[in-house]
Amino acid sequence: MTISEFDLIRRYFADATGARPDVVLGIGDDCALLHPPAGAALAVSMDTLVEDRHFAAGADPRSLGHKALAVNLSDLAAMGAEPAWATLALTLPGPDDAWLRGFVAGFGALAARYRMQLVGGDTTRGPLSITVHVTGFVQPGAALTRGGGAPGDRLFVSGVLGDAGLALVRAGRADPSDREAAALRERLDRPTPRVALGRLLCGRASAAIDVSDGLAADLGHICAAGGTGARIELARIPVSAAVRAECERDNWQPVLAGGDDYELLFSVPPAQVDGLLAACREAGEAVQEIGCLVDQSGIVLVYPDGRVSKDIPDGFDHFRT
Numbered sequence: 001m002t003i004s005e006f007d008l009i010r011r012y013f014a015d016a017t018g019a020r021p022d023v024v025l026g027i028g029d030d031c032a033l034l035h036p037p038a039g040a041a042l043a044v045s046m047d048t049l050v051e052d053r054h055f056a057a058g059a060d061p062r063s064l065g066h067k068a069l070a071v072n073l074s075d076l077a078a079m080g081a082e083p084a085w086a087t088l089a090l091t092l093p094g095p096d097d098a099w100l101r102g103f104v105a106g107f108g109a110l111a112a113r114y115r116m117q118l119v120g121g122d123t124t125r126g127p128l129s130i131t132v133h134v135t136g137f138v139q140p141g142a143a144l145t146r147g148g149g150a151p152g153d154r155l156f157v158s159g160v161l162g163d164a165g166l167a168l169v170r171a172g173r174a175d176p177s178d179r180e181a182a183a184l185r186e187r188l189d190r191p192t193p194r195v196a197l198g199r200l201l202c203g204r205a206s207a208a209i210d211v212s213d214g215l216a217a218d219l220g221h222i223c224a225a226g227g228t229g230a231r232i233e234l235a236r237i238p239v240s241a242a243v244r245a246e247c248e249r250d251n252w253q254p255v256l257a258g259g260d261d262y263e264l265l266f267s268v269p270p271a272q273v274d275g276l277l278a279a280c281r282e283a284g285e286a287v288q289e290i291g292c293l294v295d296q297s298g299i300v301l302v303y304p305d306g307r308v309s310k311d312i313p314d315g316f317d318h319f320r321t
């Protein structure tokens with residue numbers, strides 16, 4: 001297929017998402033012109049997915065479109081922000097029609113769920129790489145940050161942890177007809193950003209982060225930012241049946257260091273816990289208490305058999321591996 005850069009942008013991206021009233025000018029000019037709500041703070045974030053680093057060559061383009069936006073929405077969720085605008089920098093080996101259609105379908109479907117508009121970007125030729133930048137709105141002062149947790153605050157996570165990490169470990173080994181492997185894979189390829197939960201946490205949680213590098217590493221960020229330690233009861237961490245089977249074999253790596261969960265981890269002052277749980281029940285948001293923040297630095301793991309340890313499997317660090 002031969003197509004000019006401008007035709008490609010027009011054909012695939014100009015109508016990839018719905019129009020928002022706060023977009024004065026979208027794709028097609030030198031800049032987008034955007035009109036933020038009066039008084040709102042802008043929450044901005046950006047994440048890149050690189051072939052052979054974050055996903056394997058030949059990965060399903062629809063899933064890539066979903067995930068590239070989902071990981072950014074997860075960052076907005078972790079701040080309690082309302083998603084609004086996205087830009088997309090795409091480096092492509094060539095203008096592959098089927099790939100572009102699939103990518104835009106995955107990206108567009110998730111954007112529609114949160115009424116986000118793709119307002120601009122950049123398209124270049126080269127090894128496949130996908131960068132998405134998002135902007136959301138949050139009331140100044142109401143944003144959730146990693147700091148702010150205090151000793152005695154209770155620790156919660158959303159959803160279940162470890163599925164994506166287990167899918168990564170098992171990638172390549174799984175028989176395609178294995179339904180358990182397919183379900184794990186789905187969690188890795190199409191994470192669900194906890195946007196509504198993040199908004200509900202504003203004014204209730206003392207600190208929050210999304211779990212992208214593994215529970216232990218991301219909890220470490222909350223502890224460092226707030227100047228606390230933490231204690232986790234491993235038996236309370238919510239997991240799927242597949243991950244539970246690993247835990248029962250004393251393999252806690254997927255739960256503690258698997259990464260790619262995109263669940264929210266947050267601390268809640270004791271006085272706020274009942275209100276938070278009631279609000280979550282009403283909103284249908286699954287959250288589970290897994291421990292608390294403590295005075296002493298470091299993370300203490302309490303195993304189901306009562307064993308206590310400070311040894312934690314490492315999370316993922318691009319510059320260490």
Ligand code: ADP
Binds near residue numbers: 027031120
């Ligand atoms: P310029 O050369 O002025 O930077 P470009 O030719 O790169 O502009 O892009 C033309 C228009 O298309 C701009 O509005 C830009 O934001 C938009 N655009 C380019 N690539 C993408 C993309 N992958 N997704 C969305 N919008 C894009």
Ligand code: MG
Binds near residue numbers: 029030
């Ligand atoms: Mg220009």
